[in-house]
Amino acid sequence: MNQLWKAAGAAAWGAASLGGLQPFLDETAREKIEALCPGAGTVLVAAFPYYAGDRPGNLSLYSRGEDYHRVLRRRLGQVCQALEARYPGHAFVPGADSSPVPELAAAVLSGVGRVGRNGLLFVPPYGSYVFLGTVLTDLEVPPTAPLAGSPCPKGCRACIKACPTRALTERGCDVAVCLSEVTQKKGALTETEAAHIKKSPTVWGCDLCQRACPLNRDAALSPLPEFRENLLDSLTLDDLEGMSNKAFRKKYGDRAFAWRGIGPLVRNLRLKEENVSW
Secondary structure (H helix, E strand, O other), rough: OHHHHHOOOEEEEEEEHHHHHHHHOOHHHHHHHHHHHOOOEEEEEEEEOOOOOOOOOOHHHHOOOHHHHHHHHHHHHHHHHHHHHHOOOOEEEEEEEOOOOOOOHHHHOOOOOEEEOOEEOOOOOOOEEEEEHHHHHHHOOOOOOOOOOOOOOOOOHHHHHHHHOOOOEEEEEOOOOHHHHHHHOOOOOHHHHHHHHHHHOOEEOOOHHHHOOOOHHOOOOOHHHHHHHOOOOOOOOHHHHHOOOHHHHHOOOOOOOOOOOOOHHHHHHHHHOOOOOO
């Protein structure tokens, strides 16, 4: 199975028992998992690196290449097709960000990586610049062991200090306050939220906690062409002004920032423009 994941571009993979994930599943999630893959007992988890270098731009690094949902579905599909041929009669159901499976918990339990203070999974040599994908299966796969300890240097609080909204604390991340979440929020913003966007180097997402992390200082570049080629580093108001949502999706629908539509980006770009001193 190692070769299958390597061929699909995974930096690391593991297997977790669904039984071990029960504390992270509510009744709705359990029902969805059973509907997707009746009799599922194992979750295969893989990490796919996306770092293309710390290039200047106003879009979060994760969103500059092809939409990772599309990329992971394709690459996970490749693995599932090979597994179906190897284990006929068994089901293999891929999931990328929209699965009821708690991806991060499964990745930790299966030893794919370790979670840092920024709440993200670290997978050497790619740091925390990885996407997670899962495969639900009714095939019995021996669980892989979790990794011990924290990846973070002792006493390091670089990510917490770098967080502009104070969403990150020693207790974890308050997602509702996270700047990445705020940039993607639809509709009106509070004065505080608007002020954070005006000061932010990005109009979509936030990389500040990752860029501040010493473990990411020498992160290896992704070998995956979807995340290394045809990159879009920035957007301007001129790019979007007057464009309909339909036209926006037609032009940018293959990018991860397109899922919310044009509204949040135009709003954020206008806020940034208001903040410019002429």
